[in-house]
Amino acid sequence: MIKKVLLLVLIIISMSSCVVLKEYEKVNINDPDMVLSDQASNRNVSTFHSYREAAVGANGGKTGGGCGCN
């Protein structure tokens, strides 16, 4: 598992060396739907997941503290 993760990180880092976009080239990247996080309106959905599911974290939501959830 750890090897696969390291391989994935390595691939992403190596891909990153291929491209450095200038600000004016980020029109598509800056589209509001391209944001790399859950949308604000989904917050309560993520919260109910943290109550009903054992898995938490790595999505910007609750990780187990601050609520009576799992």
Next chain:
Amino acid sequence: MVVVVVINRIKSMEMNKQILSIIFLMLATLGFSQEKETAYKKRVLETIEVDLLSSFYFQDGDNAAVSGGIGTEELTDLTGTMIVSIPLNDDDVLTIDAGISAYSSASSSNVDPFDGDKPADPFVASSGASQADLWFNFTGIYTHSSDDRNELWSAKFSVSSEYDYFSIGAGGSYTKLFNEKNTELSVNGSVYIDSWNDIYPMELRAFAPGGEELDAALFFYNTISGNENYNPIYQQFDGTGRNSYALGLNFSQILSKRLQGSLAFDVVQQKGLLSTPFQRVYFSDIADSFIENFHLADTNEKLPDSRVKIALGGRLNYYINEFLVLRTFYRYYTDDWGVKSHTASVELPIKISEKFTLYPSYRYYNQTAADYFAPYEGHLSSDEFYTSDYDLSEYNANQYGFGVRYTDIFTKAHIWKFGLKSIDLKFNKYDRSTGLKSSIISGGAKFVMD
């Protein structure tokens, strides 16, 4: 002669004009570059922004943890949240996040199933005091950005409270951007100091040390059927505190003009009371006792006082064209209670006009059972730890969602001094293989101050 003088004068004037033009251009260029430098340090947040979020959640199922893995899981929850982001100066932003949640839970009402009008029954909600509750939350976040906007620091403080739970949290994060803001690396940490109000199932309270046991009023006014010598195990917890320590790393990268991705790693350690004191457990090797239709608890949930959770997730978003964006998410989760889980989701925002975007989505989730889980009457009294909470059972879940967003970049519609920037409305249907079904309608509105 006169003509020559005039021509020379004109030439001289033209030269002066040229010189003046050059000086003007230089000044203009200087002025422009100065303006550009000023514009370069743009305010992190131009004006006050307000997000109003609300949701209505409904669920039902037949595996309530409060009644040991059987009984109604019917629950409704109405949540409202206000997030206000205030620019303090060019670099600093203060965010206030306050929310309130009102819920009504049939299973919680069965912490005391004997105080209702109807015969006690795990599949019928009691009408007693534990039927409904309120949850409050307040979070303050202070964020500072460096002059070149390549570094961000933030500090967070939070308080939340409900009838049987209180929490204080603090945390912070540091973010660094590289490669002309094509690469972002951040680290965050948080600590939550929580405490339970240890509420026990009604029938167990009489068996606390020094309790009246079978002489208590509950057993005087109600007749025990089945095993009449009811003698449950009263679980005395060492403490009611629960501390959570979380550390997270996040790496994001622009991969092309249309593709960007991120990786997130979270590790969480929890210590203290990780059991829920009012959740019943029934042992298969202990004779059953009942009052009316309600099976009296053999004991309440007992789980280890420590848990380490590890989650690794990734997002990959692809800008297909001006109408379509593909958003994907995957997460692997494992913990030292034996739970392993995979989560995958895909969302396809479709811009149908300048102002409207549709959001169809699908999410798949599965998990293995915790080592300490067994269904109703699945545990033995000799077990060290036990729970019949189906949130810790093996299952998979499918979630289908659809949403719509209205965006007005010119914020024409107004409420007082605030212009409406966007409105979101979403519906999600969530079906679990255990039989639990839930739906959530969520909405949001974003306002910016003029």
